[in-house]
Amino acid sequence: MDDPLAWATRDADIAYSCPGFDIVNETVELPDGTETDFDYVDEPAAVVVIALTTDDQVVVIEEWREAVGRVNRGFPAGTVEPGDDDLATAARRELEEETGYVADTLDPLTTVEPLNGLANSVHHHFVARGCRPAGEQRLDDDESIRVETTTRDALLDALAAGELRDGRTALCLLYYERFAED
Known part of the structure; x- marks a missing residue:
């Protein structure tokens, strides 16, 4: 993505999985170059x-x-x-x-x-x-x-x-x- 606000995903793993959803842990790079973790719920529509x-x-x-x-x-x-x-x-x-x-x-x-x-x-x-x-x-x-x-x-x-x-x-x-x- 070319948007200057976009984060770059460097790595992603499923940290936890259960019926209905997963918790995804990503290593991301922020626009200023800082690398950090980000977790989110991954679920179907x-x-x-x-x-x-x-x-x-x-x-x-x-x-x-x-x-x-x-x-x-x-x-x-x-x-x-x-x-x-x-x-x-x-x-x-x-x-x-x-x-x-x-x-x-x-x-x-x-x-x-x-x-x-x-x-x-x-x-x-x-x-x-x-x-x-x-x-x-x-x-x-x-x-x-x-x-x-x-x-x-x-x-x-x-x-x-x-x-x-x-x-x-x-x-x-x-x-x-x-x-x-x-």
């Missing part, structure tokens, strides 16, 4: 889905989040898997697996790097419309999820009150409210 029902409700999940020690309310989301044909396939799969809902249509909303100072995460946000229950949840072994529906206004109120704390959901909801076409 993810999808996040704001799922709208035919009666203008929003499908949300409540899920235990061990890292913060509480139930977290948010939108269906998950990792893009090797067998996914494309990002929309991953979004449809995660919506159905986590909620039992399927969508008539699915459109891209935005793509963001939510924590690019610490991780190489990329989150692809989608809008699913015409969502309806079509079966049972098919949760991963490490998921415990409750499904409900609510209104966008109730979610916005919860966000304003500090009760909706999931960053992926907050961004997806606000981006939808500001930029999506109904």
Whole structure:
């Protein structure tokens, strides 16, 4: 990269690996010539889905989040898997697996790097419309999820009150409210 702010990677190793992500340790050279270490989380891309029902409700999940020690309310989301044909396939799969809902249509909303100072995460946000229950949840072994529906206004109120704390959901909801076409 020709940008004068760019760092040059001299060496990289996986310092720790577990299901879902790796911790990468790099030796980098900064623009001023200083050599130092840099660690980051390396994880696959993810999808996040704001799922709208035919009666203008929003499908949300409540899920235990061990890292913060509480139930977290948010939108269906998950990792893009090797067998996914494309990002929309991953979004449809995660919506159905986590909620039992399927969508008539699915459109891209935005793509963001939510924590690019610490991780190489990329989150692809989608809008699913015409969502309806079509079966049972098919949760991963490490998921415990409750499904409900609510209104966008109730979610916005919860966000304003500090009760909706999931960053992926907050961004997806606000981006939808500001930029999506109904």
